[in-house]
Amino acid sequence: MNSSNTFGAYKLFFATLANDSRLTILGIIRKEPKNLSEICKITGFEQSMVSHNMKLLEYHGMVFVEKKGKFKYYSLNKNTIKPLLDLIDQHTNKYCCKILEGKR
Amino acid sequence: MNSSNTFGAYKLFFATLANDSRLTILGIIRKEPKNLSEICKITGFEQSMVSHNMKLLEYHGMVFVEKKGKFKYYSLNKNTIKPLLDLIDQHTNKYCCKILEGKR
DNA sequence: TAAATAGATGAATATAATTTCATATGAATA
DNA sequence: TATTCATATGAAATTATATTCATCTATTTA
Secondary structure, three states: OOOOOOHHHHHHHHHHHHHHHHHHHHHHOOOEEEEHHHHHHHHHHHHHHHHHHHHHHHHHEEEEEEEEEEEEEEEEEOHHHHHHHHHHHHHHHHHHOOOOOOOO | OOOOOOOOOHHHHHHHHHHHHHHHHHHHOOOOOOOOOHHHHHHHHOOHHHHHHHHHHHOOOOOOEEEEOEEEEEEEOOOHHHHHHHHHHHHHHHHOOOOOOOOO
């Protein structure tokens, strides 16, 4: 990860969200916090993969963590991620009709 | 590019912005439209690289194009990209103090 | 219409991100 | 305290993305 240029923060931000697994996970903890094992069970994702990904999401402030004993509960950062997704929904509806109609 | 899942549109959206060259280009056309050669000159980027990237940006509705003779002028989609960058600035300030302080 | 300039394209290469695997650590409880 | 469950970690393998290179087409103008 290159963070040495002007847009480094943006780049890291977007890169963190440009991943299906992480987006799926964000979708799951959108309603209520879940711990790592729960996320694995729900998604079918492998444990260490989820762990790696949660670290990234946490590092970039997209999720918050609360440790309860041996469990770690993750919750969505609703302050920015929620409005962000809304904004993109808008954009997608207006400008990206082509997107998702098929492969490029 | 996998667009077959629920988050496909998000994924593509973020992936398009998760690139230093493209972010640099967006920064340049933020103020006023520029054609491809101008973008190359200003950035020092190679012509075909810029061409490939502009195609992506256009395809995802992040820039608009106007053809004038043999030139193609690109302008920023200020409807969504501008507020989006603002939102992320906010997020970055609040939650991502760690980001950009060094390598991970 | 030939030369020059702007941009496009596809395949090859280079680079980077993601996932998996094996294993480690830490907390809880039988 | 031995075992079990939750999570972490690093390196290897995989997969995805970006960039370059050579070449092509389109438009303008001498």
